[in-house]
Amino acid sequence: MSKTKYLTMEDPMYSLQDVIRCDLCETPVPPMHCDICHIHLCKACVGEHLSDESKDHYIVPFKLRGITPKCTKHSTEVCTELCTTCNIPVCPLCVASSEHEQHEIEDTLTLFETKRGLMQKDLQDLEKSIYPKYQEAVTNIPVQRADVNKRSQKLTTALDRQGEALHTEINTIIQGMKSEIDDMDAQHIAAIDQQEVAINHTIPEIKQAIIDLKSLLDTSDVCLVSEYTSRTEEFMNLPAQFLVTLPTFKPQEINREQNHQQIGSLSELAITFLLDEPRILTNIQTKCEYLRRVSCLSDSELWTCGDDKILRLYNLQGELLRSVQTKSGYMSQDIAVTRSGDLVYTDYIDRSINLVSNTQIQTLITLRGWRPLGLCSTSSGDLLVITRSDDDKQTKVLRYSGSTETQSIQWDDQGKPLYKSGYYNSKYLSENRNLDICVSDCDAGAVVVVSAAGKLRFRYNGPPSTPRESFLPRGITTDSRANILTSDFHRIHIIDQDGLFLRYIHNCGLQGPWGLGVDSRDYLFVAEIDTGKVKKLQYYN
Numbered sequence: 001m002s003k004t005k006y007l008t009m010e011d012p013m014y015s016l017q018d019v020i021r022c023d024l025c026e027t028p029v030p031p032m033h034c035d036i037c038h039i040h041l042c043k044a045c046v047g048e049h050l051s052d053e054s055k056d057h058y059i060v061p062f063k064l065r066g067i068t069p070k071c072t073k074h075s076t077e078v079c080t081e082l083c084t085t086c087n088i089p090v091c092p093l094c095v096a097s098s099e100h101e102q103h104e105i106e107d108t109l110t111l112f113e114t115k116r117g118l119m120q121k122d123l124q125d126l127e128k129s130i131y132p133k134y135q136e137a138v139t140n141i142p143v144q145r146a147d148v149n150k151r152s153q154k155l156t157t158a159l160d161r162q163g164e165a166l167h168t169e170i171n172t173i174i175q176g177m178k179s180e181i182d183d184m185d186a187q188h189i190a191a192i193d194q195q196e197v198a199i200n201h202t203i204p205e206i207k208q209a210i211i212d213l214k215s216l217l218d219t220s221d222v223c224l225v226s227e228y229t230s231r232t233e234e235f236m237n238l239p240a241q242f243l244v245t246l247p248t249f250k251p252q253e254i255n256r257e258q259n260h261q262q263i264g265s266l267s268e269l270a271i272t273f274l275l276d277e278p279r280i281l282t283n284i285q286t287k288c289e290y291l292r293r294v295s296c297l298s299d300s301e302l303w304t305c306g307d308d309k310i311l312r313l314y315n316l317q318g319e320l321l322r323s324v325q326t327k328s329g330y331m332s333q334d335i336a337v338t339r340s341g342d343l344v345y346t347d348y349i350d351r352s353i354n355l356v357s358n359t360q361i362q363t364l365i366t367l368r369g370w371r372p373l374g375l376c377s378t379s380s381g382d383l384l385v386i387t388r389s390d391d392d393k394q395t396k397v398l399r400y401s402g403s404t405e406t407q408s409i410q411w412d413d414q415g416k417p418l419y420k421s422g423y424y425n426s427k428y429l430s431e432n433r434n435l436d437i438c439v440s441d442c443d444a445g446a447v448v449v450v451s452a453a454g455k456l457r458f459r460y461n462g463p464p465s466t467p468r469e470s471f472l473p474r475g476i477t478t479d480s481r482a483n484i485l486t487s488d489f490h491r492i493h494i495i496d497q498d499g500l501f502l503r504y505i506h507n508c509g510l511q512g513p514w515g516l517g518v519d520s521r522d523y524l525f526v527a528e529i530d531t532g533k534v535k536k537l538q539y540y541n
Contacts, residue, residue, distance in 0.1 A: 024048060033065040034058065036078050056092075060109050067108055067220050082108050087226050108222050115225045116217065122232045123213045126206055130235050134203050137238050141196050148188050151246055152181050155266070158249045162263050173263055184247055184269035191242050191271045198240035206235055237276060237503055243481050243496070243540075245270035272481060273541045274494070278505045281523070282536035284318045292426075293475070293515040294527040294534050295337045302517065302525060303343055304534060305332045311345060311356070316536065327354055327361045334374040334428060339381050346372035346385065348425065353385060353400075364403045370396075374428035379435070382406070386419070386427045386439060395419035397429065397437060397450075409437065409454040418456060420444035426474050428515075433482040434497055440473035440486050447473055447486050449499065458499035460484075475516035475527070485524065487513040492526070494539070505539055 022030040023039040030040040034049060035058045041049055050057055058080045060067055071077040071091035079089030085103035095105055156178060163174040209231055216228055251264040288306030295303045297313065301321065304312050309329050313322040326332055330349040337343060343356040344364070353365040353372055365372075370387040378384060383400040396410035396419070412418055419427070422443035429439045435452040447460040462471035473486045473493075482497040491506035492513055505524075515527030524537040 031062050032059055033062045035060050035065060035068040035080075058109075064109065064112065064220060067112060067222065080108055081105050082111055082222055082226060084111070084226060087223055089222065112220070112222055112225055115228055118230060119213050119217050119225075119228060122230050123210065123217065125232050126210050126213070126235070130232070131203075131206050131210070133238065134199055134206060134235075137199055138196070138203070141192060141199075144192050145189065148185055148192070152185050155181055155247065155249050158251065159263075162251050177263070177266055180266050181247070184266075187269055187271060188244060191244070195240040195242065199238065202235065202239055205231075209235075233507070239276075240273070241503060242271050242273040243483065243502070245272070245481055270481075274503055275539055275541060278508050278524075278537050278539040280509050280535050280537055282316050284314055284316065284534040284536075286312060286314060286318075286532050286534060287320070288312060288532050290529050291514070291527045291532045291534070292529060293332075293335050293428075294517045294525050295335050295343075296517045296519045296525060297337050297341060297343075299519045299521060299523070302534065303335050303337065304515075304527065305335050305345065306529075306532070307331055311335060311343065314534070324356055324361070327363065328352070333372060333425070336375050336377045336383075338377045339379075344375060344377065344383065346375050348372060353383065365400060373425060374439075376430050378431045384429055384431060384437060386429050388421060388425075388427070392421050395421045395427065395441075395443075397439065397454075407454065409450060412456045418448055418450065424472075428474070428476050430476050430478050430484075432478040432484065432497060433480065436497065438476055438478060438484050440476040442472050442474060445471045445473075447476065447484065447495070449484070460486075460493075460495050460499045460501070462488075462493065463501045474514050477516040477518050477524075479518045479522045479524075480520075481522070485516055485518070487516055487526070489513065489529075492516070492524075505537065508537070510535065 019028045020030065020040055021028050022042040022045055024045040025042060027042040030042040032041040032043060032046055034041060036056050040062065041059070046059055058068055058078065068078045068080050069089055071079050071094060074091050074093045077091035077093055079091045081090050081095060083090045083100050083103050084106055089108065090100060090105065094100055159174055159177055163171060216225060219225065247267045247269050249264055249266055286304050288304050288308065290307035291304060293305045297303055300316050302314055304314065309326045309331055311324040311326065311332060312320060315321055326345065326347060328347050328350045330347055332345040333348040335343060335345045344353065345356070346353055348371050351367040351371050352363050353375065355362045355364050367387060369390055371390065373386045373388055375383055375385045385398050385400065386395065387398055388395050396408055398405055399407035410418060419439060419441050420443040424442035426442045427439065429437060432438055436457060437450050437452065439448045441448050445461060449457045451457055471488055473488055475487045477485050479485065483502065484495050484497070486493050489512055491504045493504060494502045496502060510526060510528065512528050512530040513526045514529040517525040519525070522540055524539055526535045526537060528535065
């Protein structure tokens with residue numbers, strides 16, 4: 001099959017001495033071509049040419065002229081179709097023959113244009129998104145190595161301080177612990193090296209894919225084009241991603257009778273790899289209308305709520321264990337499970353925060369001038385509640401010990417609002433393992449993270465390539481590795497405790513993810529707002 005000819009200003013078609021014209025009306029630069037009759041046509045003459053029913057016609061764009069070869073089996077016919085089963089061009093007589101009976105037959109031009117569109121999209125994704133992501137990841141490798149040295153230096157310094165207090169009596173123990181740091185550094189560096197090797201192994205494949213795509217986009221060989229298979233999904237996620245739980249040093253007061261124990265201990269280095277493809281382990285069909293929230297009572301039981309007045313407790317088998325109607329008869333805005341295993345929920349309409357214990361519902365707090373949105377129970381037993389003013393102009397986070405307000409978080413160091421008020425009521429929050437307070441602020445298009453003291457640490461607006469207006473976070477939760485997970489209705493973002501984007505959870509069967517919860521083993525529970533299902537996912541190895 002001849003190679004597709006693309007026109008340039010040097011092409012004879014544009015030559016002043018030899019302008020290509022429509023063979024019927026002499027219009028210059030005709031955009032169409034009959035690949036059977038081998039004549040050029042302007043758009044106005046296409047219909048006239050097709051009206052000649054004494055012969056077959058096959059109209060293609062001028063730049064794709066020559067796409068239809070002569071049939072090798074029937075010399076009087078041309079191949080306007082492709083048998084995709086055999087991957088060979090076929091003429092009408094071939095199609096009618098028994099040789100291609102029950103085979104998949106496609107129009108050559110349609111197939112060619114479809115594949116070209118796919119290749120153009122893949123080329124754009126590879127050049128604009130995927131390849132730059134790999135380049136950025138490679139650039140970040142030296143930074144990760146440097147961070148390993150910086151962090152280990154902090155640990156070594158802390159150990160030295162303890163060593164100076166105990167002098168030569170404990171030097172042996174100190175050196176032993178330094179060796180542990182070296183071993184953990186070696187493990188960490190090995191994991192980084194593994195990541196670098198995997199990335200550098202994939203980059204040439206991406207470069208080759210780009211080269212191959214550009215080559216295919218310049219050909220009219222429909223057989224080669226038909227064989228093309230997209231690898232974009234294969235390259236979408238960076239290989240060998242891992243998470244590190246860094247070791248910490250906990251010094252103790254010096255007691256010469258208990259030398260080793262009083263020095264302190266190093267926690268183990270934990271390197272955990274994210275699954276390339278998160279797996280859905282369990283589907284739980286609830287009776288909730290517009291399911292919005294899920295909160296784990298245990299590793300096998302979970303509370304749910306939606307756009308009705310019923311709070312429901314399910315087990316992993318999908319059995320309804322308990323139903324509770326809200327005290328006011330209105331829907332609950334959010335739910336959380338306390339350290340003692342009781343359920344708390346917010347009621348936006350009557351401004352209350354309520355505790356469900358056994359069969360009793362107790363109103364803990366009733367707000368004045370403010371309405372409660374999301375809430376969470378902290379590791380210390382406090383309640384964190386994000387609230388909105390009655391005039392919808394202000395938003396703040398309140399901390400309660402029992403029913404007593406102990407903290408209000410609303411402004412940054414420059415006196416600007418930390419959170420944005422607006423159209424959406426879907427603001428949720430979670431306390432991280434490092435005691436940070438993480439808020440999904442849909443109105444601001446951001447996850448806003450402050451310290452336990454209320455100081456702004458960072459805002460996450462989606463990965464750098466994400467348009468700000470397209471990131472509308474809903475549910476939020478944190479896991480044992482201090483990573484933050486938030487849903488944006490289409491997918492789930494995983495970021496680390498410092499706001500660095502790690503990866504998406506998507507393309508694994510989720511439909512409208514909203515509420516999120518994590519159990520004690522870091523299994524993720526996702527509430528789907530439209531299907532009413534809770535799905536249990538594994539996302540760590």
